Amino acid sequence: MLINVPETVVADALRGMAAAHPELTVDIENRVVVRRDAPVAGKVGLVSGGGSGHEPLHGGFVGRGMLSAACPGEVFTSPVPDQLVRAAAAVDSGEGVLFVVKNYTGDVLNFEMAAELAEEEGVRIAKVLVNDDVAVTDSLYTAGRRGTGATLFVEKIAGAAADEGAPLERIEAIGRQVNESSRSFGVALSACTTPAKGSPTFDLPPGELELGIGIHGEPGRERRRMMTSHEIADFAVDAVLDDLRPRGPVLVLVNGMGATPLLELYGFGAEVHRVLAERRVPVARTLVGNYVTSLDMAGASVTFCQVNEELLRLWDAPVNTPALRWGC
Amino acid sequence: MLINVPETVVADALRGMAAAHPELTVDIENRVVVRRDAPVAGKVGLVSGGGSGHEPLHGGFVGRGMLSAACPGEVFTSPVPDQLVRAAAAVDSGEGVLFVVKNYTGDVLNFEMAAELAEEEGVRIAKVLVNDDVAVTDSLYTAGRRGTGATLFVEKIAGAAADEGAPLERIEAIGRQVNESSRSFGVALSACTTPAKGSPTFDLPPGELELGIGIHGEPGRERRRMMTSHEIADFAVDAVLDDLRPRGPVLVLVNGMGATPLLELYGFGAEVHRVLAERRVPVARTLVGNYVTSLDMAGASVTFCQVNEELLRLWDAPVNTPALRWGC
Numbered sequence: 144m145l146i147n148v149p150e151t152v153v154a155d156a157l158r159g160m161a162a163a164h165p166e167l168t169v170d171i172e173n174r175v176v177v178r179r180d181a182p183v184a185g186k187v188g189l190v191s192g193g194g195s196g197h198e199p200l201h202g203g204f205v206g207r208g209m210l211s212a213a214c215p216g217e218v219f220t221s222p223v224p225d226q227l228v229r230a231a232a233a234v235d236s237g238e239g240v241l242f243v244v245k246n247y248t249g250d251v252l253n254f255e256m257a258a259e260l261a262e263e264e265g266v267r268i269a270k271v272l273v274n275d276d277v278a279v280t281d282s283l284y285t286a287g288r289r290g291t292g293a294t295l296f297v298e299k300i301a302g303a304a305a306d307e308g309a310p311l312e313r314i315e316a317i318g319r320q321v322n323e324s325s326r327s328f329g330v331a332l333s334a335c336t337t338p339a340k341g342s343p344t345f346d347l348p349p350g351e352l353e354l355g356i357g358i359h360g361e362p363g364r365e366r367r368r369m370m371t372s373h374e375i376a377d378f379a380v381d382a383v384l385d386d387l388r389p390r391g392p393v394l395v396l397v398n399g400m401g402a403t404p405l406l407e408l409y410g411f412g413a414e415v416h417r418v419l420a421e422r423r424v425p426v427a428r429t430l431v432g433n434y435v436t437s438l439d440m441a442g443a444s445v446t447f448c449q450v451n452e453e454l455l456r457l458w459d460a461p462v463n464t465p466a467l468r469w470g471c
Numbered sequence: 472m473l474i475n476v477p478e479t480v481v482a483d484a485l486r487g488m489a490a491a492h493p494e495l496t497v498d499i500e501n502r503v504v505v506r507r508d509a510p511v512a513g514k515v516g517l518v519s520g521g522g523s524g525h526e527p528l529h530g531g532f533v534g535r536g537m538l539s540a541a542c543p544g545e546v547f548t549s550p551v552p553d554q555l556v557r558a559a560a561a562v563d564s565g566e567g568v569l570f571v572v573k574n575y576t577g578d579v580l581n582f583e584m585a586a587e588l589a590e591e592e593g594v595r596i597a598k599v600l601v602n603d604d605v606a607v608t609d610s611l612y613t614a615g616r617r618g619t620g621a622t623l624f625v626e627k628i629a630g631a632a633a634d635e636g637a638p639l640e641r642i643e644a645i646g647r648q649v650n651e652s653s654r655s656f657g658v659a660l661s662a663c664t665t666p667a668k669g670s671p672t673f674d675l676p677p678g679e680l681e682l683g684i685g686i687h688g689e690p691g692r693e694r695r696r697m698m699t700s701h702e703i704a705d706f707a708v709d710a711v712l713d714d715l716r717p718r719g720p721v722l723v724l725v726n727g728m729g730a731t732p733l734l735e736l737y738g739f740g741a742e743v744h745r746v747l748a749e750r751r752v753p754v755a756r757t758l759v760g761n762y763v764t765s766l767d768m769a770g771a772s773v774t775f776c777q778v779n780e781e782l783l784r785l786w787d788a789p790v791n792t793p794a795l796r797w798g799c
Contacts (some may be wrong), residue, residue: 145660145735145771147699152738155700159737162744163725163757198733218734332473371475372483397491402730404766405526406546407473409487410480416490429491433761438732439769443473468796 149338153195153215160202164465167205174226176202177212181234187305187314188212188234191243191298192222193250196337196438197358200294203466209302210243210464218337218438219359221249227257231266239267239311241318243297245290246274269311271318273297275327275446277386278355278363289357292396292435292446293325296458299467303460317457321448326387328379329444331356331363331400335437354378358400358437358444372407376414379445384422392427393447394458395419399433400440408432411443427455434466477666481523481543488530492793495533502554504530505540509562515633515642516540516562519571519626520550521578524665524766525686528622531794537630538792539568546665546766547687549577555585559594567595567639569646571625573618574602597639599646601625603655603774605714606683606691617685620724620763620774621653624786627795631788645785649776654715656707657772659684659691659728663765682706686728686765686772700735704742707773712750717777720755722786723747724774729764731771736760739771755783762794 146152154171161169168177182188191201192214201213211234214226231240240261244254251272258268275293282289301318309317331353334343344360347353352370355363370378387393397412399405412431419426427450435444450458461470474480482499489497496505510516519529520542529541539562542554559568568589572582579600586596603621610617629646637645659681662671672688675681680698683691698706715721725740727733740759747754755778763772778786789798 145700145703145731145739145769147701147738147742152734155738155741156734157737158741159725159739159744159759161741162754163737163740163759195734196732198737203733372473373475375473397487401732402767402769403473404524404729404764405531405761406480406484406523406766409485409491409526410475410483411473411487412491413483413486413489414475416487426490431487431491433733436732438734439730441473441730441767463797469791470799 144338146338152338153217173229175212175214175230175233176205177230177233178205181211182236184236185238185308186236187238187311188240189243189298189302189305190227190230190234190240192227193245194219194221197436199466200435204298204464206464207471208306208460208462209298209467218339221247221253224253224257224260227254228260231261231268232264235266239269241301241311241314242268242270243294243318244270244272245294246272246287247284248286249284267311269315271297271315271322273322275322275325277326277328277382282357283361284359291329291358292327292398292444293322293448295396295434296325296394296448297321299462300454300457303457306460321454325446325448326383327444327446328382329356329442330354330375330379331440331442333402333441335360335401335440337438356442358435360437372411372414376411376418380415380418383445383447387447387449389424389447389449391449392425393449395426395429396434396446397431398435398444398446400442401433401436402439402441403443405432408443415445428458472666474666480666481545501557503540503542503558503561504533505558505561506533509539510564512564513566513636514564515566515639516568517571517626517630517633518555518558518562518568520555521573522547522549525764527794528763532626532792534792535799536634536788536790537626537795546667549575549581552581552585552588555582556588559589559596560592563594567597569629569639569642570596570598571622571646572598572600573622574600574615575612576614577612595639597643599625599643599650601650603650603653605654605656605710610685611689612687619657619686620655620726620772621650621776623724623762624653624722624776625649627790628782628785631785634788649782653774653776654711655772655774656710657684657770658682658703658707659768659770661730661769663688663768665766684770686763688765700739700742704739704746708743708746711773711775715775715777717752717775719777720753721775721777723754723757724762725759726763726772726774727761728768728770729761730767730769736771743773756786
């Protein structure tokens with residue numbers, strides 16, 4: 144690993160973000176990444192966070208048209224309430240703050256506690272829980288479905304609505320709508336290695352893959368001998384469509400887990416499009432790349448979000464963050 | 472690997488690019504990726520290309536303010552002259568075309584041949600050779616220094632000049648100036664695996680790293696026991712500065728080789744900034760991410776480009792490509 148010592152990995156990364164992105168305010172000691180121009184008058188704030196190791200999620204999505212602030216926890220560990228309360232205070236213009244929470248037990252508890260503390264300090268808080276992963280119900284760290292790739296859709300689309308000046312209740316409703324319209328499924332071709340452990344977090348022999356993997360390496364549905372990109376796309380897309388049953392165009396995220404080359408991700412994206420065409424699901428937009436990762440895990444996930452005209456307009460709206468940027 | 476069969480990896484990726492990027496024209500059969508609006512009247516065309524496996528280089532850099540077209544070869548294999556001639560014809564508005572060529576023997580020969588053929592067809596061609604890697608002189612596939620990370624700087628800055636309507640000779644001069652003002656150094660923490668071979672292309676035991684690696688796994692300067700991010704930054708930055716000796720601010724590219732998590736890359740970026748501050752080299756801009764990769768190799772490279780006001784203005788100019796996008 145390209146690190147100093149495991150204990151400083153998150154702080155080191157925040158120092159690097161501060162150096163590379165003068166448009167962000169990075170509080171390294173308290174682990175909060177904030178838009179430099181926050182709070183923006185009249186605008187609802189958007190705050191997310193979660194364990195580190197999924198970069199660019201969430202810090203890379205802070206900026207105009209997406210998150211107001213992000214709070215990284217230790218690797219694969221929830222941020223603490225104090226971080227989230229600080230972030231909420233830093234971005235609240237008086238219009239309130241939406242918390243975007245991935246469905247992991249620790250995250251849910253800590254965001255809940257932070258919401259209570261922030262409300263006591265006079266910040267109105269609403270929450271959207273992201274639980275898009277159809278692979279399994281209940282899992283390591285999770286009651287219900289896990290939150291994965293749809294987080295990007297929720298943060299982008301709710302962020303655009305906030306940018307347009309929508310009130311907190313409306314942004315919360317849009318965030319929930321996006322989550323309810325989204326489903327994901329991921330596969331691992333290799334395990335990931337956390338800095339603290341220094342060796343793979345689970346055992347996945349070469350020549351096998353895990354279908355339905357979680358973004359911390361949580362077990363999926365089944366393990367098989369290696370499949371082709373064609374076969375994996377059939378399996379993953381059908382797993383999502385069986386649950387989502389879209390009746391309209393979808394946003395497509397073909398997401399790399401970290402170590403799969405972009406060359407392979409684009410090839411997999413072609414297979415995902417093939418299956419969608421065979422299932423007569425129209426595609427509105429496609430994003431291919433490493434967005435919701437699992438350290439150095441090889442593999443990929445697919446996320447679809449069924450969109451109407453309003454959601455598509457918000458998806459296309461300008462965004463200016465380190466990892467997602469268009470229209471401005 | 473997330474592939475079908477090795478033989479279709481490049482074509483599959485091009486199908487995926489076509490599906491994800493309607494703003495590009497992707498000729499899958501002939502392997503040419505072109506801006507949809509090419510040729511742009513009055514604008515010089517910029518064409519680059521090279522072996523696949525370094526994505527997003529070069530196809531991900533096609534669009535407004537950067538490349539007009541890119542030609543992917545097989546994995547780690549030069550594109551053939553016919554691809555380059557087609558690309559030149561597709562983007563020439565009558566103002567001529569600049570070829571951006573990384574210094575590998577096959578690339579140099581094939582771009583040279585393509586230039587002759589295109590000139591015979593009436594397209595004026597100029598060339599910029601990129602040879603920024605200070606690790607070694609002469610190497611597998613290369614006479615002289617290898618071309619690596621500076622390719623991004625040349626394509627971005629020359630592309631911006633072309634966008635402004637500069638004539639071919641001026642764009643060629645700017646491209647050469649950028650190359651001469653840039654140097655790189657890379658390290659590998661693991662080998663990469665090509666689809667055709669299916670196993671690591673060289674032997675690098677866990678717990679060791681290769682200092683001065685090439686983007687195809689060519690040998691570097693030396694192999695050592697694993698070093699910290701701090702130590703690697705000291706070594707890599709000094710290797711670049713010893714050769715570049717900048718007398719002014721630099722652009723900084725902290726580039727991932729493919730499998731190193733963004734969390735680690737940002738931490739490494741912090742160390743790179745620390746060394747630059749110790750050496751009293753001012754930083755104008757910093758880019759952190761996977762831009763010039765080597766399939767699934769773990770590791771990173773640093774590239775610095777000394778800039779004056781003009782080059783910095785062109786760096787900041789709007790760019791709208793799949794992998795690099797700002798200001799539009």
